[in-house]
Amino acid sequence: METNKEVVSKENVNEEHSFKGALFSSLVFVGGTIVACILLLWVLYMVRL
Numbered sequence: 001m002e003t004n005k006e007v008v009s010k011e012n013v014n015e016e017h018s019f020k021g022a023l024f025s026s027l028v029f030v031g032g033t034i035v036a037c038i039l040l041l042w043v044l045y046m047v048r049l
Helices: 002-048
Strands: none
């Protein structure tokens, strides 16, 4: 039974790490896409002037 408890605790740690990784990658990709779109619009505006 002790082995099962250790396995469960390790899975919880990996799950928490997984959530942190998913949050980080989501912020990077979503934030990067928003910044890229703003920069693209700004460059197009400057070229038009």
